[in-house]
Amino acid sequence: MSFNLDNLLRDNIKKLVPYSSARDEFKGEASVLLDANENAFGSPLDHHYNRYPDPLQHQVKEKLATIKGVPADHIFLGNGSDEAIDILYRAFCKPGVDNVILVPPTYGMYEVSANINDVQIRKVNLTADYQLDLDGIAEALDMHTKMIFICSPNNPTGNSIDRKDIETILTHFKGLVVIDEAYINFSKQRSFTQELTEYPNLVILQTLSKAWGLAALRLGMAFASKAIIQVFNKIKPPYNINQATQDLVLKALENVDTVNSWIQQTVAERELLIQELSAIAQIAHITPSDANFILAKLEEPRELYNFLVNQGIIVRDRSKVELCEGCLRITVGTTEDNRKLIEAIKQFYS
Structure with a gap:
């Protein structure tokens, strides 16, 4: 049985007639806009924000x-990746009926969003080296399993998930992966975005909050087949990305070389940080990281955490x-942040 998007969609979403905003109903340029009940006199700011933004950015x-x-x-562009996660649940999972598979330890919003949408969670823990338990995932699947969430590089462990294992799931699971x-951006692993034409059940989430340094703007991205993106656009609020964010993101995207x-620099600092921390006897293990963070196993973690907070250092x-x-x-x-961190940890353990 091959992947069938129509079989995954909830019936109410198939029948849904999306809201048609004023800006959806004409194409091209216009000089007199009297369709959306906006303030025609402008806005009390240097930049005019009195007009609704492009609903599809x-x-x-x-x-x-x-x-x-x-x-x-x-x-698809969302108000952070969290909006895309929530839409996936609302589009594909019947509350109280369907389930999803999570592979802890992983990003906590997958579980929070499932609980908000009354979708059952089936947890299949990662292995001791933080890789997928393929046999465990296979055993957890049933006819009501609609999605499997995989974070790679994984949060909070920092390591990348074995690509062949992900490909195995993409090939054999008929729900969304x-x-x-x-x-x-911090990993040597290549993105799965180039595999979209090969796997119709693939959805990829990315963000401008990390490498691009735009966390305050809250712009997340989902990449998927055209059919899946149309589902996202059908459900999302009409103007989910405001004009100020669109303007600032367009300006930021001109600075690829800076990013x-x-x-x-981040990757180089990561390796130096790992080297410095590894020399501290009370730090037992640091998980190899493909992210802009590390996971360190150490003595007295809670006490060290509180000590660092008192030093103004938050981990x-x-x-x-x-x-x-x-x-x-x-x-x-x-470099300066990391120096202060190392000095504080050494002080704690001295």
């Missing part, structure tokens, strides 16, 4: 298409997360 998508090598009609590549330089305590016992997740900072 065409300019931003065209620019992203040239950077990502993905056609614009295969791109959602690969979250929020940290792909690439930051990525190189993430993951010591109570299954398979991350005794661990702190540490974002790679600037």
